[in-house]
Amino acid sequence: MTAIPQTTLTSAKTGKRSGIVRQTSSVLFLLILVLVPLAATNFVTFQITMLLVYATAILALNILTGGSGQFSLGQSAFFAIGAYTCAVLVEHGGVNYLLTLPIAAAVCFVTGFLFGLPALRLSGVYLALATFALATAMPQLLKLGYFERWTGGVQGLVTSKPDAPLGLPISPDTWLYYLTLAFSLAIYAAATNLLSSRTGRAMMAIRDNEIAASAMGIDVALYKTLAFGISAAITGVAGALGAIAVQFVAPDGYTFQLSIALFLGMVVGGVGWLPGSIAGSAFIVFVPNVAESISKGLSGAVFGVLILLVIFVIPRGARQIAEYLQATIEGKRGSA
Amino acid sequence: MELLTNQILAGIATGSIYACMALSVVMIYQAIDHLNFAQGEMATFSAFVAWQLMRWGIPYWPAFILTVTISFAAGVAIERGLFRPLANASILTNVAGFIALFAIVNSVTGMTWDFTIKEFPSPFGSSQFLGSELINSHQAGMIGVTGLLLAFLYCFLGFTKVGLAMRAAVSTPESARLIGINVGWMVALGWGLASSIGAVAGMLIAPVVFLEPNMMGGILVYGFAGAVLGGLSSPAGAVLGGLLVGVFENLIGTYVPGAGNELKLPIALALIILVLRFRPDGLFGRNVVERV
Numbered sequence: 001m002t003a004i005p006q007t008t009l010t011s012a013k014t015g016k017r018s019g020i021v022r023q024t025s026s027v028l029f030l031l032i033l034v035l036v037p038l039a040a041t042n043f044v045t046f047q048i049t050m051l052l053v054y055a056t057a058i059l060a061l062n063i064l065t066g067g068s069g070q071f072s073l074g075q076s077a078f079f080a081i082g083a084y085t086c087a088v089l090v091e092h093g094g095v096n097y098l099l100t101l102p103i104a105a106a107v108c109f110v111t112g113f114l115f116g117l118p119a120l121r122l123s124g125v126y127l128a129l130a131t132f133a134l135a136t137a138m139p140q141l142l143k144l145g146y147f148e149r150w151t152g153g154v155q156g157l158v159t160s161k162p163d164a165p166l167g168l169p170i171s172p173d174t175w176l177y178y179l180t181l182a183f184s185l186a187i188y189a190a191a192t193n194l195l196s197s198r199t200g201r202a203m204m205a206i207r208d209n210e211i212a213a214s215a216m217g218i219d220v221a222l223y224k225t226l227a228f229g230i231s232a233a234i235t236g237v238a239g240a241l242g243a244i245a246v247q248f249v250a251p252d253g254y255t256f257q258l259s260i261a262l263f264l265g266m267v268v269g270g271v272g273w274l275p276g277s278i279a280g281s282a283f284i285v286f287v288p289n290v291a292e293s294i295s296k297g298l299s300g301a302v303f304g305v306l307i308l309l310v311i312f313v314i315p316r317g318a319r320q321i322a323e324y325l326q327a328t329i330e331g332k333r334g335s336a
Numbered sequence: 337m338e339l340l341t342n343q344i345l346a347g348i349a350t351g352s353i354y355a356c357m358a359l360s361v362v363m364i365y366q367a368i369d370h371l372n373f374a375q376g377e378m379a380t381f382s383a384f385v386a387w388q389l390m391r392w393g394i395p396y397w398p399a400f401i402l403t404v405t406i407s408f409a410a411g412v413a414i415e416r417g418l419f420r421p422l423a424n425a426s427i428l429t430n431v432a433g434f435i436a437l438f439a440i441v442n443s444v445t446g447m448t449w450d451f452t453i454k455e456f457p458s459p460f461g462s463s464q465f466l467g468s469e470l471i472n473s474h475q476a477g478m479i480g481v482t483g484l485l486l487a488f489l490y491c492f493l494g495f496t497k498v499g500l501a502m503r504a505a506v507s508t509p510e511s512a513r514l515i516g517i518n519v520g521w522m523v524a525l526g527w528g529l530a531s532s533i534g535a536v537a538g539m540l541i542a543p544v545v546f547l548e549p550n551m552m553g554g555i556l557v558y559g560f561a562g563a564v565l566g567g568l569s570s571p572a573g574a575v576l577g578g579l580l581v582g583v584f585e586n587l588i589g590t591y592v593p594g595a596g597n598e599l600k601l602p603i604a605l606a607l608i609i610l611v612l613r614f615r616p617d618g619l620f621g622r623n624v625v626e627r628v
Binding site: 065071073115118125126128129130132133134136137140141144256260263264267271298299300301302303304305307308310311312315 | 365369370371373418421422425427428429431432433435436437438439440441442443444446447553554557560561564599600601602604605608609610612613616
């Protein structure tokens with residue numbers, strides 16, 4: 001029983017030329033990301049900031065599902081915990097917003113690790129079930145009267161937008177964009193390293209065959225909870241970055257719908273393919289806008305239909321398209 | 337003492353709804369080994385269909401039966417169109433399929449009937465049941481209808497040819513196929529039944545929680561809690577689990593200070609995690625041993 005198709009996270013050894021295609025496109029893409037705020041309006045910059053935030057959250061889910069083969073429909077809960085940790089610390093604790101990011105990561109890591117402990121005994125559907133319940137319960141937990149002094153209950157919390165430090169002559173939106181970009185890139189690099197490390201290989205061994213992995217001496221329990229914790233921590237950072245960018249947190253911003261969106265982003269981007277996270281994220285940020293402009297409330301249906309299209313037509317998502325494009329470009333150059 | 341009896345009866349009333357949801361989840365789980373995350377949304381959709389039929393002037397009970405029939409057909413259609421092609425796909429693909437179904441049904445319900453809260457009639461009224469102070473007539477109706485439904489299912493699955501064929505198809509598909517049972521259609525039939533049971537639950541709970549597109553979200557979590565408590569491999573266990581969860585929820589709400597309405601979902605979550613932690617097969621489930 002393998003949970004997901006046997007895709008490896010490190011790409012197969014291909015020729016030198018394909019390496020060039022991949023590198024050129026990566027560098028081009030990075031360049032675009034760095035230069036975007038210079039050309040874009042503040043609103044577009046904000047949207048791309050959110051795109052990076054969701055890409056990071058999708059990356060986290062990718063590590064969990066693509067890396068260790070576990071499911072989570074509860075990512076919205078960790079996203080919420082990260083966002084609230086940040087907002088509460090900034091508003092009530094007077095903590096610098098930059099400091100809240102590692103704190104959010106730590107809080108979410110512990111929460112994820114603890115949640116992962118009982119989840120250890122659960123495989124596949126049970127884990128999906130437990131995390132589904134977590135995502136559904138989270139908005140209600142955030143609304144609880146006990147915590148209202150800090151969380152602001154149903155109203156949520158408004159945070160202020162930080163200015164660029166050191167008197168840099170850039171707008172707050174642009175500063176937030178670069179901040180988010182820096183964190184996303186760092187997390188992306190760390191995730192790539194993690195998955196190609198001993199830990200990452202152990203996780204993938206568990207994904208492919210848990211029993212065989214444990215027979216090889218891999219501490220299945222440890223690595224499964226670790227994957228859960230790491231995934232939660234990254235999601236928490238994404239949530240905190242999102243809270244800073246939006247300057248507002250409220251329970252109803254973190255419902256099960258957010259989990260659906262992140263899950264869709266992963267499926268669209270290609271499960272287990274880290275660069276796909278950004279494609280998936282672009283998808284979940286821009287498609288609802290288009291759908292809502294056609295009819296209000298349509299975005300859910302569009303999401304659903306698209307998930308179906310992806311799983312039936314291109315089961316490996318954006319990765320399949322990327323590989324197809326790469327093959328086409330190489331094919332042309334080869335024949336020229 | 338009266339408060340206790342009162343709360344237990346009220347718990348059984350809502351518990352019977354959770355039992356229905358748990359049962360429909362377990363029926364599909366047994367047939368295809370996947371959890372239907374869209375079960376709640378499907379039930380909500382059915383309740384809206386019933387509401388619409390009544391707006392068109394159809395009396396309650398004909399509308400009720402019509403809705404159950406429509407839901408049955410829709411369940412069969414979903415199995416045939418969506419999950420039959422996914423039968424051999426990975427767990428991930430199937431979870432994605434259910435998430436897609438969830439998003440589509442939820443969104444279509446919202447678009448068709450919008451997100452305002454609607455009142456749903458109860459055929460039983462809300463007076464005290466037979467003059468008793470303990471329970472109102474709608475709660476009694478909920479228990480009664482669920483009881484009838486369960487009795488019907490028990491007879492259907494235990495004593496009719498089709499029911500037995502369905503069980504055979506689920507427990508040993510290979511052998512069932514060899515003796516000429518059309519396993520594929522039996523699974524579709526299971527979907528239809530599960531969808532109908534969900535529809536009944538939706539129509540019974542709608543007068544209590546009011547009709548709106550997200551009304552079943554929390555109730556499905558309770559249904560899951562019931563199913564997990566009873567054991568996902570045991571339909572009878574799921575029903576009992578659902579009832580227990582209903583009673584448990586009411587007792588906690590009454591006797592634990594501060595645990596009011598707003599803690600309902602966290603309690604269900606805690607219950608799910610505790611059961612899965614300490615007895616993952618539930619109270620009545622069997623431990624499934626897997627071959628390497």
